[in-house]
Amino acid sequence: MESHKVVWGIIGCGDVTEKKSGPALNLVDNSRLMAVMRRDAAKAADYAERHQVPLWYSQAEDLLDNSDINAIYIATPPSSHLGYALAALRKGKHVYVEKPVTLNSLEAESLLEEVRARGGKLVVAHYRRALPLFLKVKELIDQSAIGELRTVQLRLWQSRTPDLVTQRAGDWRTDPSISGGGYFFDLAPHQLDLMLYLFGMPVSYDGFSLIQGEKIAVADQTTGIILFENQLVFQGSWCFNVAKENQVDRCEIIGSLGRITFSIFGNTVAVHTKSEEKEFTFDHPENIQLPMISRTVKYFTGTGPNPSPIEEALVLMKIIDNFSAIRS
Structure with a gap:
């Protein structure tokens, strides 16, 4: 189904849609937000009124x-991504789905099969791919600014109440039946997807997770290694049990002539070589998903490629499944 205009319905108009994504649906050419859905009818109606959305629903079926x-x-949240995505594809709708795309790789495989069977269009909301900061990182890599690539070292260490996550009582992120498996499942997809975007498909990968804390149901430490086709080695460390003063968000790409450093959740990238030191600072869009939604609309209207396909998200989910295997 091709259309000159994308007319959107949101299933799940919660926090992520308030500023990061929802308003962007009306800011892109050939794109309009028509309806929102949330099981809490009062909250759905409130969202629609505040954002000037014409229609609201409390049942997904009515929106579809x-x-x-x-x-x-x-x-x-991830536990309902597969069901809603399948239902939308079977109704002939295009789909833009939050990350992680599903709870696990088996669900992602089911989604891929449905996309292919229906000839549908689906984009995964790995929106950092489209942000100027990470386009700059890719440009530096493509220009061989640090020579031949050697290794990538990534650390995301946070406290038990991460500064990167809005905390609420009964946070679904720490309920594995809803999130898939803790803060790693919420934050690492951004990082690992960028590694695939920057360096291509992996040759192999291996990792494990630990539950170091008492009385918790999800892993609080994860370690993983990826070997890419160009012999680049990635090593990642995720820890969600450090003291606040030891929190870190850092990615370092080492090459034969220097290194590139940046934070996945920051706004600067630096290049360090013998001949120069450069730092680039970027102001992210107010609606941070705007660049990815713009690319998504072009794909849905047949004027651009898929900016984040399910095939690549499936590889990502296989890596996440591997890294999240808990060792006792």
């Missing part, structure tokens, strides 16, 4: 039955 809507943005 609206024939004027041709694209669905799934912004619920």
Whole structure:
């Protein structure tokens, strides 16, 4: 199904859609937000009123039955991504789905099969791919600014109440039946997807997770290694049990002539070589998913490629499954 205009419905108009993504649906050419859905009818109605959205629903089926809507943005927690995505594809709708795309790789495989069977269009919201900061990192790599690539070292260490996550009582991120498996499942997809975007497909990967804390149901430490086709070695460390003063978000790409350093959740990238030291600072868009949504609309309208396909998200979920295997 091709259309000159993408008419959106949001399933799950929660926090992530308030500023990061929802308003962007009306800021992109050939794109309009028509309806939102949330099981709490009062909250759905409130969102629609505050964001000037014409329609709201408390049942996903009612939104999916609206024939004027041709694209669905799934912004619920991961446990319901697969069900909603399958339902939307079977209604002939385009799909934009939050990360992680599913709870695990088996679900991702099911989603890929449905996309292929239906000839549908689905984009995963790995929006950092489209941000100027990471486009700059890719440009530096492609220009061989640090020579031949050798290794990538990534650390994301946070406390038990990470500064990178809005904390609430009963946070779904620490319920594995809803999130898949703790803060690693919430934050690492951004990082690992960028590694695939920057360096291509892996040759092999291996890792493990630990539950170091008492009375917790999800891993709080994860370690993983990826070997890429160009013999680049990635080593990642995720720890969600350090003291606040030891929190770190750092990625370092080492080459034969220097290194590139940046934070996945920051706004600067630095290049260090013998001949020069450069730092680039970027102001992220107010609606941070705007660049990815713009690319998604072009894909849905047949004027651009898929900016984040399910095939690559499946590889990502296989890596996450591997890294999250808990050792006792």
